[in-house]
Amino acid sequence: MRLGDLAAMSLGNYARSRLRSALTTAGVAIGTALVVLLIALATGAENNVRRSIFSIGDLRLVTVQPFQPGANGLSAVPRTIDDGVVSQFRKIGHVAGVYRQFDAPLGQVVEGGDDAAIRPQGIEPNAPIDRGDLLAGRHLALGDRGVAVIPGNIARLVAPNVTAAIGKLVTLRIGGAVRLGSTRVGGSGTPRDYPVTIVGVFDEAASQTSVRIPLEDALVAGADNRGLTADSLRQQTGYSGIAIEADDSTNVAEIVRSVQELGYSSFSLKQVVEQIDQGFGVFRGILAGIGGVALLVAAIGIANTMVMSVLERTREIGILKAVGAAPGDVRALFLAEAAYVGIVGGVLGLLLGYLGGQVIERIIRELNPRTNPAPIFVVGPDLVLGALGLAILVALVAGFLPARRAMRMSALSALRYE
Protein backbone atom coordinates (compact mmCIF):
# COMPACT_ATOMS: atom_id res chain seq x y z
CA MET A 1 0.00 0.00 0.00
CA ARG A 2 1.35 3.42 -0.95
CA LEU A 3 1.84 6.08 1.72
CA GLY A 4 -0.33 8.54 -0.16
CA ASP A 5 -3.16 6.03 -0.39
CA LEU A 6 -2.78 5.23 3.30
CA ALA A 7 -2.98 8.92 4.18
CA ALA A 8 -5.97 9.55 1.92
CA MET A 9 -7.89 6.45 2.97
CA SER A 10 -7.41 6.99 6.71
CA LEU A 11 -8.25 10.67 6.35
CA GLY A 12 -11.52 9.55 4.77
CA ASN A 13 -12.14 7.27 7.74
CA TYR A 14 -11.24 10.06 10.18
CA ALA A 15 -13.56 12.53 8.46
CA ARG A 16 -16.42 10.05 8.07
CA SER A 17 -17.86 10.06 11.58
CA ARG A 18 -17.58 13.78 12.04
CA LEU A 19 -19.01 14.30 15.48
CA ARG A 20 -17.12 11.42 17.03
CA SER A 21 -13.81 12.44 15.48
CA ALA A 22 -14.41 16.05 16.49
CA LEU A 23 -15.07 15.12 20.12
CA THR A 24 -12.06 12.83 20.34
CA THR A 25 -9.89 15.47 18.73
CA ALA A 26 -11.20 18.10 21.13
CA GLY A 27 -10.04 15.92 24.01
CA VAL A 28 -6.51 15.83 22.61
CA ALA A 29 -6.63 19.56 21.87
CA ILE A 30 -7.58 20.42 25.44
CA GLY A 31 -4.91 18.14 26.88
CA THR A 32 -2.26 19.61 24.59
CA ALA A 33 -3.40 23.15 25.32
CA LEU A 34 -3.04 22.53 29.05
CA VAL A 35 0.46 21.10 28.62
CA VAL A 36 1.46 24.07 26.45
CA LEU A 37 -0.04 26.62 28.81
CA LEU A 38 1.56 25.20 31.94
CA ILE A 39 5.00 24.67 30.43
CA ALA A 40 4.88 28.13 28.87
CA LEU A 41 4.11 29.50 32.33
CA ALA A 42 7.02 27.62 33.90
CA THR A 43 9.37 28.72 31.12
CA GLY A 44 8.29 32.33 31.49
CA ALA A 45 8.91 32.24 35.23
CA GLU A 46 12.31 30.59 34.79
CA ASN A 47 13.36 33.10 32.11
CA ASN A 48 12.38 35.89 34.43
CA VAL A 49 14.46 34.61 37.32
CA ARG A 50 17.43 33.80 35.10
CA ARG A 51 17.33 37.20 33.50
CA SER A 52 17.60 38.92 36.88
CA ILE A 53 20.48 36.63 37.89
CA PHE A 54 22.40 37.28 34.71
CA SER A 55 22.10 40.98 35.35
CA ILE A 56 23.68 40.55 38.79
CA GLY A 57 26.92 38.96 37.90
CA ASP A 58 29.34 36.80 36.10
CA LEU A 59 28.79 33.07 35.96
CA ARG A 60 32.54 32.44 35.81
CA LEU A 61 33.09 33.82 39.29
CA VAL A 62 33.73 31.88 42.51
CA THR A 63 33.80 33.95 45.68
CA VAL A 64 35.80 32.48 48.59
CA GLN A 65 34.87 33.58 52.08
CA PRO A 66 37.11 33.44 55.15
CA PHE A 67 35.12 30.61 56.65
CA GLN A 68 35.44 26.91 56.98
CA PRO A 69 32.31 25.21 55.68
CA GLY A 70 30.42 23.58 58.54
CA ALA A 71 28.01 20.68 58.43
CA ASN A 72 25.47 23.29 57.42
CA GLY A 73 25.63 26.94 56.45
CA LEU A 74 24.93 28.13 59.99
CA SER A 75 27.84 26.40 61.67
CA ALA A 76 30.60 27.93 59.53
CA VAL A 77 33.78 28.68 61.51
CA PRO A 78 36.03 31.66 60.63
CA ARG A 79 39.25 30.70 58.88
CA THR A 80 42.01 33.03 57.82
CA ILE A 81 42.83 33.48 54.13
CA ASP A 82 46.52 34.44 54.01
CA ASP A 83 48.86 34.70 51.03
CA GLY A 84 49.84 31.04 51.41
CA VAL A 85 46.24 30.04 50.83
CA VAL A 86 45.97 32.48 47.93
CA SER A 87 48.92 30.86 46.19
CA GLN A 88 47.19 27.49 46.62
CA PHE A 89 44.10 28.93 44.96
CA ARG A 90 46.25 30.07 42.05
CA LYS A 91 47.35 26.49 41.48
CA ILE A 92 43.79 25.15 41.02
CA GLY A 93 43.10 24.06 37.45
CA HIS A 94 41.05 26.23 35.08
CA VAL A 95 41.63 29.33 37.22
CA ALA A 96 42.02 32.38 35.00
CA GLY A 97 42.52 34.89 37.81
CA VAL A 98 42.66 35.25 41.61
CA TYR A 99 41.79 38.64 43.11
CA ARG A 100 42.33 39.44 46.78
CA GLN A 101 40.04 41.82 48.61
CA PHE A 102 40.43 43.48 52.00
CA ASP A 103 37.58 45.49 53.47
CA ALA A 104 38.86 48.36 55.60
CA PRO A 105 36.68 49.56 58.51
CA LEU A 106 33.66 51.71 57.69
CA GLY A 107 34.31 55.35 57.07
CA GLN A 108 33.22 58.52 55.37
CA VAL A 109 34.21 60.88 52.57
CA VAL A 110 34.67 63.98 54.68
CA GLU A 111 33.84 66.45 51.86
CA GLY A 112 30.54 64.62 51.27
CA GLY A 113 29.23 65.21 54.75
CA ASP A 114 27.23 62.82 56.93
CA ASP A 115 25.49 61.21 53.94
CA ALA A 116 28.78 60.06 52.45
CA ALA A 117 29.27 56.98 54.64
CA ILE A 118 31.41 54.41 52.85
CA ARG A 119 32.67 50.84 52.98
CA PRO A 120 36.25 51.03 51.63
CA GLN A 121 37.07 47.90 49.64
CA GLY A 122 40.72 47.22 48.97
CA ILE A 123 40.95 45.43 45.64
CA GLU A 124 43.48 44.48 43.02
CA PRO A 125 43.51 45.97 39.52
CA ASN A 126 41.02 44.37 37.13
CA ALA A 127 39.12 42.73 40.01
CA PRO A 128 35.75 41.42 38.75
CA ILE A 129 33.79 43.97 40.80
CA ASP A 130 35.77 46.85 39.24
CA ARG A 131 34.85 46.29 35.60
CA GLY A 132 32.72 47.95 32.97
CA ASP A 133 30.46 50.10 35.15
CA LEU A 134 32.17 53.50 34.96
CA LEU A 135 30.30 56.78 34.62
CA ALA A 136 33.56 58.75 34.39
CA GLY A 137 37.34 58.37 34.78
CA ARG A 138 39.07 55.00 34.96
CA HIS A 139 39.26 51.79 36.97
CA LEU A 140 42.05 51.04 39.44
CA ALA A 141 45.37 50.30 37.75
CA LEU A 142 48.57 48.51 38.68
CA GLY A 143 50.77 50.54 41.06
CA ASP A 144 48.00 52.92 42.14
CA ARG A 145 48.29 54.30 45.68
CA GLY A 146 46.20 57.01 47.33
CA VAL A 147 43.41 56.85 44.75
CA ALA A 148 39.74 55.80 44.83
CA VAL A 149 36.92 54.83 42.51
CA ILE A 150 33.69 56.01 44.08
CA PRO A 151 29.94 55.55 43.44
CA GLY A 152 28.05 58.21 41.48
CA ASN A 153 25.90 59.32 44.41
CA ILE A 154 28.98 60.22 46.50
CA ALA A 155 30.69 61.87 43.52
CA ARG A 156 27.71 64.19 43.22
CA LEU A 157 28.09 65.12 46.92
CA VAL A 158 31.67 66.28 46.42
CA ALA A 159 31.39 67.80 42.92
CA PRO A 160 28.67 69.34 40.69
CA ASN A 161 28.68 66.25 38.46
CA VAL A 162 30.49 62.94 38.08
CA THR A 163 32.98 64.21 35.50
CA ALA A 164 33.96 67.13 37.68
CA ALA A 165 34.74 64.71 40.51
CA ILE A 166 37.61 63.15 38.56
CA GLY A 167 41.01 64.35 39.81
CA LYS A 168 39.51 65.86 42.95
CA LEU A 169 41.45 65.30 46.14
CA VAL A 170 39.19 64.17 49.00
CA THR A 171 39.70 62.88 52.54
CA LEU A 172 38.67 59.37 53.53
CA ARG A 173 38.03 59.20 57.28
CA ILE A 174 38.32 55.53 58.16
CA GLY A 175 37.29 54.05 61.52
CA GLY A 176 35.15 55.51 64.25
CA ALA A 177 31.43 56.00 64.19
CA VAL A 178 29.58 56.60 60.89
CA ARG A 179 25.99 57.33 60.03
CA LEU A 180 24.32 54.74 57.87
CA GLY A 181 20.91 55.95 56.81
CA SER A 182 19.24 57.28 59.92
CA THR A 183 21.27 55.25 62.44
CA ARG A 184 24.74 55.89 63.76
CA VAL A 185 27.04 52.93 63.80
CA GLY A 186 29.73 52.89 66.47
CA GLY A 187 32.72 52.06 64.31
CA SER A 188 35.92 50.39 65.25
CA GLY A 189 39.02 52.17 66.53
CA THR A 190 39.98 55.81 66.23
CA PRO A 191 39.11 57.57 62.98
CA ARG A 192 42.09 58.49 60.79
CA ASP A 193 42.12 60.62 57.69
CA TYR A 194 43.68 59.55 54.38
CA PRO A 195 43.87 61.90 51.38
CA VAL A 196 42.93 60.20 48.10
CA THR A 197 42.49 61.34 44.52
CA ILE A 198 39.26 60.33 42.79
CA VAL A 199 40.26 58.58 39.53
CA GLY A 200 36.94 57.00 38.62
CA VAL A 201 33.19 57.14 39.28
CA PHE A 202 31.07 53.99 38.90
CA ASP A 203 27.34 53.58 38.47
CA GLU A 204 25.82 53.46 41.95
CA ALA A 205 23.37 50.77 40.77
CA ALA A 206 26.11 48.33 41.85
CA SER A 207 26.51 49.89 45.30
CA GLN A 208 25.90 53.28 46.88
CA THR A 209 28.48 52.88 49.66
CA SER A 210 31.40 50.91 48.25
CA VAL A 211 34.56 52.85 47.60
CA ARG A 212 37.18 50.96 45.64
CA ILE A 213 40.74 51.63 46.80
CA PRO A 214 44.03 49.82 46.15
CA LEU A 215 44.48 46.68 48.26
CA GLU A 216 47.68 47.97 49.89
CA ASP A 217 45.97 51.22 50.99
CA ALA A 218 43.11 49.27 52.55
CA LEU A 219 45.56 46.99 54.39
CA VAL A 220 47.45 50.02 55.75
CA ALA A 221 44.20 51.67 56.89
CA GLY A 222 43.04 48.43 58.50
CA ALA A 223 46.40 47.97 60.22
CA ASP A 224 46.49 51.58 61.46
CA ASN A 225 43.03 51.14 62.87
CA ARG A 226 44.06 48.15 64.96
CA GLY A 227 47.57 49.23 65.78
CA LEU A 228 49.25 46.59 63.62
CA THR A 229 51.46 46.53 60.57
CA ALA A 230 50.03 45.69 57.17
CA ASP A 231 52.07 42.48 57.00
CA SER A 232 50.93 41.19 60.38
CA LEU A 233 47.35 42.04 59.39
CA ARG A 234 47.76 39.86 56.28
CA GLN A 235 48.97 36.98 58.46
CA GLN A 236 46.58 37.28 61.41
CA THR A 237 43.33 38.58 60.00
CA GLY A 238 43.81 37.59 56.40
CA TYR A 239 41.83 38.83 53.46
CA SER A 240 38.11 39.54 53.54
CA GLY A 241 37.48 37.49 50.48
CA ILE A 242 38.94 36.16 47.28
CA ALA A 243 37.38 36.33 43.84
CA ILE A 244 38.45 33.42 41.67
CA GLU A 245 37.66 33.64 38.00
CA ALA A 246 37.29 30.42 36.03
CA ASP A 247 38.44 30.20 32.40
CA ASP A 248 34.93 28.95 31.57
CA SER A 249 31.65 28.74 33.48
CA THR A 250 31.54 24.97 32.91
CA ASN A 251 34.61 24.59 35.16
CA VAL A 252 33.12 26.51 38.07
CA ALA A 253 31.85 23.43 39.88
CA GLU A 254 35.32 21.88 39.77
CA ILE A 255 36.92 25.00 41.22
CA VAL A 256 34.29 25.18 43.95
CA ARG A 257 35.12 21.59 44.87
CA SER A 258 38.85 22.34 45.02
CA VAL A 259 38.26 25.39 47.21
CA GLN A 260 36.19 23.30 49.58
CA GLU A 261 38.89 20.65 49.69
CA LEU A 262 41.28 23.39 50.81
CA GLY A 263 38.86 24.04 53.66
CA TYR A 264 37.12 27.22 52.58
CA SER A 265 33.50 27.93 51.86
CA SER A 266 32.69 29.52 48.56
CA PHE A 267 29.83 30.91 46.59
CA SER A 268 29.18 30.95 42.87
CA LEU A 269 26.24 32.30 40.92
CA LYS A 270 26.71 29.45 38.53
CA GLN A 271 25.75 27.00 41.26
CA VAL A 272 22.81 29.11 42.27
CA VAL A 273 21.67 29.13 38.67
CA GLU A 274 22.07 25.37 38.52
CA GLN A 275 20.02 24.95 41.64
CA ILE A 276 17.38 27.26 40.23
CA ASP A 277 17.42 25.25 37.00
CA GLN A 278 16.92 22.09 39.00
CA GLY A 279 14.11 23.64 40.96
CA PHE A 280 12.44 24.82 37.79
CA GLY A 281 12.91 21.39 36.24
CA VAL A 282 10.86 19.94 39.08
CA PHE A 283 8.34 22.76 38.82
CA ARG A 284 8.02 22.24 35.09
CA GLY A 285 7.76 18.49 35.57
CA ILE A 286 4.88 18.90 38.00
CA LEU A 287 3.05 21.26 35.65
CA ALA A 288 3.70 18.98 32.68
CA GLY A 289 2.39 16.09 34.78
CA ILE A 290 -0.86 17.95 35.40
CA GLY A 291 -1.17 18.57 31.66
CA GLY A 292 -0.16 14.96 31.06
CA VAL A 293 -3.14 13.73 33.08
CA ALA A 294 -5.41 15.69 30.73
CA LEU A 295 -3.65 14.05 27.77
CA LEU A 296 -4.03 10.64 29.42
CA VAL A 297 -7.77 11.20 29.68
CA ALA A 298 -7.74 12.19 26.01
CA ALA A 299 -5.80 9.01 25.21
CA ILE A 300 -8.47 6.91 26.89
CA GLY A 301 -11.01 8.76 24.75
CA ILE A 302 -9.05 7.91 21.61
CA ALA A 303 -8.71 4.28 22.59
CA ASN A 304 -12.43 4.06 23.28
CA THR A 305 -13.32 5.68 19.95
CA MET A 306 -10.94 3.41 18.08
CA VAL A 307 -12.28 0.27 19.74
CA MET A 308 -15.79 1.31 18.73
CA SER A 309 -14.60 2.13 15.25
CA VAL A 310 -12.91 -1.25 14.81
CA LEU A 311 -16.02 -3.03 16.03
CA GLU A 312 -18.30 -0.99 13.78
CA ARG A 313 -16.12 -1.63 10.75
CA THR A 314 -15.57 -5.33 11.35
CA ARG A 315 -17.26 -6.27 8.10
CA GLU A 316 -15.31 -3.63 6.22
CA ILE A 317 -12.07 -5.00 7.66
CA GLY A 318 -13.13 -8.45 6.43
CA ILE A 319 -13.77 -7.09 2.93
CA LEU A 320 -10.43 -5.24 2.84
CA LYS A 321 -8.62 -8.40 3.86
CA ALA A 322 -10.55 -10.50 1.32
CA VAL A 323 -9.52 -8.22 -1.54
CA GLY A 324 -5.87 -8.26 -0.53
CA ALA A 325 -5.18 -5.94 2.40
CA ALA A 326 -2.22 -7.29 4.37
CA PRO A 327 -2.45 -7.37 8.17
CA GLY A 328 0.07 -4.52 8.28
CA ASP A 329 -2.10 -2.46 5.91
CA VAL A 330 -5.09 -2.81 8.21
CA ARG A 331 -3.05 -1.87 11.26
CA ALA A 332 -1.53 1.09 9.41
CA LEU A 333 -4.99 2.31 8.43
CA PHE A 334 -6.20 2.43 12.01
CA LEU A 335 -2.93 3.83 13.37
CA ALA A 336 -2.99 6.55 10.72
CA GLU A 337 -6.54 7.39 11.73
CA ALA A 338 -5.38 7.74 15.34
CA ALA A 339 -2.44 9.84 14.15
CA TYR A 340 -4.88 12.25 12.49
CA VAL A 341 -6.58 12.70 15.84
CA GLY A 342 -3.17 13.46 17.34
CA ILE A 343 -2.06 15.82 14.56
CA VAL A 344 -5.28 17.81 14.34
CA GLY A 345 -5.75 17.78 18.12
CA GLY A 346 -2.12 18.74 18.67
CA VAL A 347 -2.21 21.69 16.28
CA LEU A 348 -5.51 22.93 17.68
CA GLY A 349 -4.19 22.44 21.21
CA LEU A 350 -1.07 24.45 20.41
CA LEU A 351 -3.14 27.32 19.07
CA LEU A 352 -5.52 27.08 22.00
CA GLY A 353 -2.68 27.01 24.53
CA TYR A 354 -0.82 29.88 22.90
CA LEU A 355 -3.89 32.10 22.50
CA GLY A 356 -5.09 31.14 25.98
CA GLY A 357 -1.75 32.28 27.41
CA GLN A 358 -1.99 35.58 25.53
CA VAL A 359 -5.50 36.20 26.82
CA ILE A 360 -4.57 35.36 30.41
CA GLU A 361 -1.49 37.58 30.18
CA ARG A 362 -3.57 40.47 28.88
CA ILE A 363 -6.10 40.05 31.67
CA ILE A 364 -3.34 39.95 34.31
CA ARG A 365 -1.79 43.15 32.96
CA GLU A 366 -5.20 44.78 32.77
CA LEU A 367 -5.89 43.97 36.42
CA ASN A 368 -2.39 44.84 37.63
CA PRO A 369 -0.59 47.29 35.31
CA ARG A 370 2.57 47.16 37.46
CA THR A 371 3.20 43.50 36.64
CA ASN A 372 6.78 42.72 35.57
CA PRO A 373 6.94 43.54 31.84
CA ALA A 374 8.71 40.26 30.98
CA PRO A 375 6.41 37.76 29.22
CA ILE A 376 4.51 35.48 31.62
CA PHE A 377 3.97 32.71 29.06
CA VAL A 378 6.86 31.72 26.81
CA VAL A 379 6.20 29.30 23.92
CA GLY A 380 9.49 28.35 22.30
CA PRO A 381 10.10 26.18 19.22
CA ASP A 382 11.04 23.19 21.38
CA LEU A 383 7.72 23.45 23.22
CA VAL A 384 5.84 23.64 19.90
CA LEU A 385 7.58 20.55 18.52
CA GLY A 386 7.47 18.74 21.85
CA ALA A 387 3.76 19.30 22.41
CA LEU A 388 2.89 18.31 18.85
CA GLY A 389 5.07 15.21 19.09
CA LEU A 390 3.55 14.31 22.43
CA ALA A 391 -0.01 14.64 21.08
CA ILE A 392 0.80 12.38 18.13
CA LEU A 393 2.64 9.91 20.33
CA VAL A 394 -0.25 9.74 22.80
CA ALA A 395 -2.69 9.19 19.92
CA LEU A 396 -0.56 6.43 18.41
CA VAL A 397 -0.13 4.67 21.75
CA ALA A 398 -3.87 4.90 22.37
CA GLY A 399 -4.60 3.58 18.87
CA PHE A 400 -2.10 0.74 19.07
CA LEU A 401 -4.23 -1.91 20.76
CA PRO A 402 -7.40 -1.27 18.72
CA ALA A 403 -5.30 -1.25 15.53
CA ARG A 404 -3.70 -4.54 16.51
CA ARG A 405 -7.12 -5.97 17.17
CA ALA A 406 -8.22 -4.97 13.67
CA MET A 407 -5.04 -6.44 12.23
CA ARG A 408 -5.50 -9.79 13.91
CA MET A 409 -9.16 -10.14 13.03
CA SER A 410 -9.91 -13.22 10.94
CA ALA A 411 -11.10 -12.16 7.49
CA LEU A 412 -13.66 -14.95 7.37
CA SER A 413 -15.34 -14.26 10.69
CA ALA A 414 -15.19 -10.52 9.95
CA LEU A 415 -17.05 -11.15 6.68
CA ARG A 416 -19.72 -13.11 8.51
CA TYR A 417 -20.12 -10.33 11.12
CA GLU A 418 -23.43 -8.51 10.93
Add this chain to the structure above:
Amino acid sequence: MSTEQTLAVETRDLACTYMSGATSVAALDGVTLTVRRGEFVAVMGPSGSGKSTLLNVIAGLERPTSGWVRVDGEDLAALNEAGLAGHRSKRVGMVFQAFNLLPRYRVVDNVALPLIFAGVPRAERTARARALLDRLGMSSRAEHRTNELSGGELQRAAIARALVGGPAILLADEPTGNLDSANGAALIALLDELNRGGQTVLLVTHDGSIARHAGRIMHLRDGKVLD
Protein backbone atom coordinates in the same frame (compact mmCIF):
# COMPACT_ATOMS: atom_id res chain seq x y z
CA MET B 1 3.68 -26.01 -21.91
CA SER B 2 4.37 -27.70 -18.59
CA THR B 3 1.58 -28.84 -16.26
CA GLU B 4 2.69 -26.19 -13.79
CA GLN B 5 1.64 -23.51 -16.20
CA THR B 6 -1.52 -25.14 -17.46
CA LEU B 7 -2.97 -25.66 -13.99
CA ALA B 8 -4.78 -22.76 -12.34
CA VAL B 9 -5.55 -24.70 -9.18
CA GLU B 10 -4.23 -27.97 -7.88
CA THR B 11 -5.10 -29.50 -4.52
CA ARG B 12 -4.02 -32.78 -2.97
CA ASP B 13 -5.73 -34.51 -0.04
CA LEU B 14 -7.07 -31.26 1.35
CA ALA B 15 -8.56 -31.63 4.81
CA CYS B 16 -10.08 -28.96 7.02
CA THR B 17 -11.21 -29.92 10.48
CA TYR B 18 -13.01 -27.72 12.99
CA MET B 19 -13.60 -28.32 16.62
CA SER B 20 -17.27 -27.85 17.38
CA GLY B 21 -17.49 -28.25 21.12
CA ALA B 22 -15.96 -31.63 21.91
CA THR B 23 -16.52 -33.16 18.48
CA SER B 24 -14.42 -32.46 15.44
CA VAL B 25 -16.18 -31.70 12.17
CA ALA B 26 -14.44 -32.29 8.87
CA ALA B 27 -15.43 -29.56 6.41
CA LEU B 28 -13.05 -30.98 3.85
CA ASP B 29 -11.94 -34.57 3.99
CA GLY B 30 -9.29 -35.39 1.44
CA VAL B 31 -10.16 -33.26 -1.57
CA THR B 32 -7.92 -33.65 -4.58
CA LEU B 33 -8.77 -31.61 -7.63
CA THR B 34 -7.24 -29.73 -10.51
CA VAL B 35 -8.59 -26.82 -12.48
CA ARG B 36 -6.86 -26.16 -15.77
CA ARG B 37 -6.44 -22.71 -17.14
CA GLY B 38 -9.44 -21.50 -19.07
CA GLU B 39 -11.76 -24.02 -17.45
CA PHE B 40 -15.18 -23.23 -16.01
CA VAL B 41 -15.69 -25.61 -13.11
CA ALA B 42 -18.76 -25.75 -10.89
CA VAL B 43 -18.58 -27.30 -7.47
CA MET B 44 -21.98 -28.53 -6.39
CA GLY B 45 -23.18 -29.82 -3.12
CA PRO B 46 -25.74 -29.28 -0.40
CA SER B 47 -25.06 -26.78 2.36
CA GLY B 48 -22.47 -28.08 4.77
CA SER B 49 -20.76 -30.14 2.08
CA GLY B 50 -17.61 -28.02 2.42
CA LYS B 51 -17.78 -26.21 -0.90
CA SER B 52 -17.39 -22.73 0.60
CA THR B 53 -14.48 -23.96 2.71
CA LEU B 54 -12.82 -25.27 -0.45
CA LEU B 55 -13.17 -21.84 -2.05
CA ASN B 56 -11.82 -20.08 1.07
CA VAL B 57 -8.80 -22.37 1.16
CA ILE B 58 -8.04 -21.63 -2.50
CA ALA B 59 -8.50 -17.91 -1.80
CA GLY B 60 -6.06 -18.13 1.08
CA LEU B 61 -8.64 -17.00 3.61
CA GLU B 62 -8.36 -20.30 5.43
CA ARG B 63 -5.49 -22.71 5.93
CA PRO B 64 -6.09 -26.44 5.46
CA THR B 65 -5.46 -28.80 8.37
CA SER B 66 -3.56 -31.09 6.02
CA GLY B 67 -2.90 -31.53 2.32
CA TRP B 68 -1.74 -28.79 0.05
CA VAL B 69 -3.03 -26.34 -2.50
CA ARG B 70 -1.27 -24.63 -5.37
CA VAL B 71 -2.75 -21.66 -7.17
CA ASP B 72 -1.09 -20.61 -10.40
CA GLY B 73 1.90 -22.71 -9.38
CA GLU B 74 2.31 -21.09 -5.94
CA ASP B 75 2.15 -23.31 -2.84
CA LEU B 76 -0.03 -21.40 -0.37
CA ALA B 77 1.50 -23.19 2.62
CA ALA B 78 4.74 -21.34 1.91
CA LEU B 79 3.10 -17.93 2.30
CA ASN B 80 2.76 -15.98 5.55
CA GLU B 81 -0.22 -13.73 6.30
CA ALA B 82 1.15 -10.85 4.25
CA GLY B 83 1.98 -13.27 1.43
CA LEU B 84 -1.58 -14.60 1.47
CA ALA B 85 -2.85 -11.01 1.28
CA GLY B 86 -0.71 -10.53 -1.82
CA HIS B 87 -2.08 -13.80 -3.18
CA ARG B 88 -5.63 -12.50 -2.76
CA SER B 89 -4.86 -9.19 -4.40
CA LYS B 90 -3.04 -10.71 -7.41
CA ARG B 91 -3.88 -14.35 -8.13
CA VAL B 92 -7.50 -14.78 -7.14
CA GLY B 93 -10.65 -12.71 -7.36
CA MET B 94 -13.57 -13.44 -5.08
CA VAL B 95 -17.27 -12.92 -5.64
CA PHE B 96 -19.56 -13.40 -2.68
CA GLN B 97 -23.25 -14.09 -2.33
CA ALA B 98 -23.57 -10.93 -0.19
CA PHE B 99 -21.67 -8.73 -2.76
CA ASN B 100 -19.51 -7.25 0.04
CA LEU B 101 -19.03 -3.86 -1.55
CA LEU B 102 -18.20 -0.83 0.64
CA PRO B 103 -21.27 1.43 0.66
CA ARG B 104 -19.38 4.67 1.32
CA TYR B 105 -17.26 4.44 -1.82
CA ARG B 106 -18.32 5.02 -5.40
CA VAL B 107 -18.61 1.96 -7.61
CA VAL B 108 -15.39 2.79 -9.46
CA ASP B 109 -13.52 3.09 -6.15
CA ASN B 110 -14.93 -0.22 -4.97
CA VAL B 111 -13.72 -1.88 -8.15
CA ALA B 112 -10.28 -0.28 -7.81
CA LEU B 113 -9.96 -1.22 -4.10
CA PRO B 114 -7.81 -4.38 -4.52
CA LEU B 115 -5.29 -2.40 -6.57
CA ILE B 116 -4.64 -0.07 -3.60
CA PHE B 117 -3.18 -3.00 -1.68
CA ALA B 118 -1.21 -4.13 -4.73
CA GLY B 119 0.46 -0.69 -4.71
CA VAL B 120 -0.92 0.45 -8.07
CA PRO B 121 -0.89 4.27 -8.48
CA ARG B 122 -4.23 6.05 -8.31
CA ALA B 123 -4.53 7.12 -11.94
CA GLU B 124 -3.81 3.62 -13.20
CA ARG B 125 -6.21 2.09 -10.67
CA THR B 126 -9.07 4.28 -11.80
CA ALA B 127 -8.34 3.71 -15.48
CA ARG B 128 -8.32 -0.06 -15.06
CA ALA B 129 -11.49 -0.01 -12.96
CA ARG B 130 -13.31 2.13 -15.52
CA ALA B 131 -12.19 -0.05 -18.40
CA LEU B 132 -13.49 -3.12 -16.62
CA LEU B 133 -16.82 -1.51 -15.73
CA ASP B 134 -17.13 -0.51 -19.37
CA ARG B 135 -16.53 -4.08 -20.47
CA LEU B 136 -19.22 -5.32 -18.07
CA GLY B 137 -21.70 -2.70 -19.31
CA MET B 138 -21.53 -0.77 -16.04
CA SER B 139 -19.80 2.46 -17.12
CA SER B 140 -22.93 4.53 -16.49
CA ARG B 141 -22.88 3.40 -12.87
CA ALA B 142 -19.20 4.10 -12.16
CA GLU B 143 -19.77 7.31 -10.19
CA HIS B 144 -22.74 6.02 -8.21
CA ARG B 145 -22.73 4.88 -4.63
CA THR B 146 -23.49 1.22 -4.12
CA ASN B 147 -26.86 1.93 -2.44
CA GLU B 148 -28.10 3.34 -5.75
CA LEU B 149 -27.51 0.04 -7.56
CA SER B 150 -29.79 -2.97 -8.10
CA GLY B 151 -28.76 -6.42 -6.96
CA GLY B 152 -27.72 -7.46 -10.44
CA GLU B 153 -25.62 -4.32 -10.83
CA LEU B 154 -24.05 -4.84 -7.41
CA GLN B 155 -22.94 -8.33 -8.38
CA ARG B 156 -21.55 -7.07 -11.68
CA ALA B 157 -19.57 -4.45 -9.75
CA ALA B 158 -18.36 -7.20 -7.44
CA ILE B 159 -17.23 -9.25 -10.43
CA ALA B 160 -15.42 -6.21 -11.80
CA ARG B 161 -13.64 -5.84 -8.46
CA ALA B 162 -12.71 -9.54 -8.52
CA LEU B 163 -11.27 -9.21 -12.02
CA VAL B 164 -9.45 -5.89 -11.67
CA GLY B 165 -6.22 -7.48 -10.50
CA GLY B 166 -6.16 -9.84 -13.50
CA PRO B 167 -6.51 -12.99 -11.35
CA ALA B 168 -5.54 -16.47 -12.49
CA ILE B 169 -8.87 -17.69 -11.25
CA LEU B 170 -12.23 -16.15 -10.43
CA LEU B 171 -13.78 -17.70 -7.33
CA ALA B 172 -17.56 -17.26 -7.10
CA ASP B 173 -19.39 -18.37 -3.97
CA GLU B 174 -23.13 -18.67 -4.68
CA PRO B 175 -23.01 -15.45 -6.75
CA THR B 176 -26.67 -15.73 -7.73
CA GLY B 177 -27.91 -16.48 -4.22
CA ASN B 178 -29.19 -12.95 -3.63
CA LEU B 179 -30.46 -12.35 -7.17
CA ASP B 180 -33.84 -12.99 -8.82
CA SER B 181 -33.92 -15.56 -11.61
CA ALA B 182 -33.59 -13.04 -14.46
CA ASN B 183 -30.58 -11.32 -12.89
CA GLY B 184 -29.18 -14.70 -11.90
CA ALA B 185 -29.38 -15.92 -15.48
CA ALA B 186 -27.74 -12.71 -16.73
CA LEU B 187 -24.94 -13.14 -14.25
CA ILE B 188 -24.28 -16.72 -15.31
CA ALA B 189 -24.27 -15.54 -18.92
CA LEU B 190 -21.64 -13.00 -17.94
CA LEU B 191 -19.48 -15.65 -16.25
CA ASP B 192 -19.90 -17.79 -19.36
CA GLU B 193 -18.80 -14.93 -21.55
CA LEU B 194 -15.79 -14.17 -19.36
CA ASN B 195 -14.84 -17.82 -19.53
CA ARG B 196 -15.07 -17.84 -23.28
CA GLY B 197 -12.71 -14.85 -23.17
CA GLY B 198 -10.17 -17.08 -21.38
CA GLN B 199 -10.98 -16.42 -17.70
CA THR B 200 -10.72 -19.46 -15.44
CA VAL B 201 -13.80 -19.68 -13.23
CA LEU B 202 -14.48 -21.80 -10.17
CA LEU B 203 -18.12 -21.52 -9.17
CA VAL B 204 -19.69 -22.89 -6.03
CA THR B 205 -23.45 -23.45 -6.00
CA HIS B 206 -26.14 -25.77 -4.80
CA ASP B 207 -28.28 -24.99 -7.87
CA GLY B 208 -28.04 -27.57 -10.65
CA SER B 209 -29.53 -25.26 -13.30
CA ILE B 210 -26.62 -22.86 -12.76
CA ALA B 211 -23.95 -25.53 -12.55
CA ARG B 212 -25.10 -26.79 -15.95
CA HIS B 213 -23.38 -23.81 -17.60
CA ALA B 214 -19.98 -24.92 -16.38
CA GLY B 215 -17.70 -27.03 -18.52
CA ARG B 216 -17.25 -29.48 -15.69
CA ILE B 217 -19.23 -30.19 -12.55
CA MET B 218 -17.75 -31.60 -9.35
CA HIS B 219 -19.98 -32.92 -6.62
CA LEU B 220 -18.97 -32.47 -3.04
CA ARG B 221 -20.63 -34.16 -0.07
CA ASP B 222 -19.46 -34.27 3.55
CA GLY B 223 -16.15 -32.82 2.52
CA LYS B 224 -15.43 -35.49 -0.08
CA VAL B 225 -15.46 -35.38 -3.88
CA LEU B 226 -18.05 -37.82 -5.26
CA ASP B 227 -17.59 -40.06 -8.34
